[in-house]
Amino acid sequence: MELTLFIIVGAIAVLSAAMMLISENAVYSALFLILNFACIAFFFLMLNAPFLAMVQITVYAGAIMVLFLFVIMLLGAERIMTGDFRYPWLTPAAVILALVFLVAASAAIIDGDIDFIEEHKPDPYVRAVHAVIDAGELDFYLDDTLIASGLAYEDSSDFELWTEAVDSRHTVRLFEAGADPASAEPLGEEIVEINAGEALSFVAVASGTGDMDPKLIVATEDVTFNEESGTARVVAVNALAKWSSVAIVDKENNTTLIEDLPYGQASAGVLLKKGKHSISVYPDGNDQNQLAVLKNTEFDDNTSVLWVLIEERQEGNTFESRILNIETSGSPSFGSPTHVGRLLFTHYVLPFEMVALLLLVAMIGAIVLTHESLAPREPMTRRLANPPAGLDQPIIGKPEK
Helix, strand or coil: CHHHHHHHHHHHHHHHHHHHHHCCEHHHHHHHHHHHHHHHHHHHHHCCCHHHHHHHHHHHHHHHHHHHHHHHHHCCCCECCCCCCCCCCHHHHHHHHHHHHHHHHHHHHHHCCHHHCCCCCCCCEEEEEEECCCCCCEEEEECCEEEEEEECCCCECCCEECCCCCCEEEEEEEEECCCCCCCCCCCEEEEEEECCCCEEEEEEEECCCCCCCEEEEEEEECCCCCCCCCEEEEEEEECCCCCCEEEEEECCCCEEEEEEEECCCECCCEEEECEEEEEEEEECCCCCCCCEEEEEEEECCCEEEEEEEEEEEECCCEEEEEEEEEEEECCCCCCCHHHHHHHHHHCCHHHHHHHHHHHHHHHHHHHHHCCCCCCCCCCCCCCCCCCCCCCCCCCCCCCCC
16 A cells, blocks of 8 residues: 555656646646645655655745745746747757766766765663662672662663773673772673674673572663664563573564573564554463563654563562563654754765755756747836826827927
């Protein structure tokens, strides 16, 4: 259905753009341009960008085109003037120059190997997650830098930019809240490698069912903009020591999201459709013994979700598995002013400049091609709305000297 709509609306957009160019009536050209703007607004709606769609309608198809139509009809320029042009060579010269420009620009883009230029990766982000029920509040240190202080159970810190040494190995250490890292013994320690463009979550979990000493698991998340609209990214961490591996199933759609996730490991990111879902955890290979469930949980668009599979101590020294759901907002939603600005100044700077140059050439060509012709204009006759008495009668004979 989406492809069919795109083909139909795309054909209308191309046809209206062609009719705008070849129409000899300026009013008709403006109306075809309004139709083209409406098709573009429909494309924005298909991309789940209502802000840009409304801007396209209200600003371009509304205010600007109404102004164009007003000026066209006020000046009486509904039809293109016919006659002999003063410079007949301008039209073929403009066409040739435009073709030469397009060939030169295309050659520069192809020889520049733009698609092969390595994209600059931003600095990494780091955060801490506390998922140890009996450990009290914790301090997280990355090397000698405090990244989370007094973090309580089930809490997580915000992602922070890591500007120290990148693409190198670092040490993550856990301490009791308020402990001096220079003299105190760390509760847990892990060597991690931090690379540019990554978002790392340092998850403190229990090392075993009977032993609640903290253990660190590093999960690599993705908090950049999700190009597939209407989805959230999910990463799961398996801290269920009783099971060698687990599988995570979406009960709403009866699909397996993650399978064979070993204990002490973090999964790769998977996409989950926006909306409510019921998530179940099973021992891998056994879909009858349900370990934990996350019922009717709402997942928003363009978010990063971290699931930590943990075991909590219950009354009678028993343990019950559960899913700790931690949701983080991703990049600004598609079509927002912030997202459009980031795309323009990171991925589309060159195409943006090329389009601006093409519009400049088109504007100059339009001015040249619509140069005033040599055909004499007919003088405009003015009639008085209320002529004085006697002036509205025809004059018969020659006037007296």
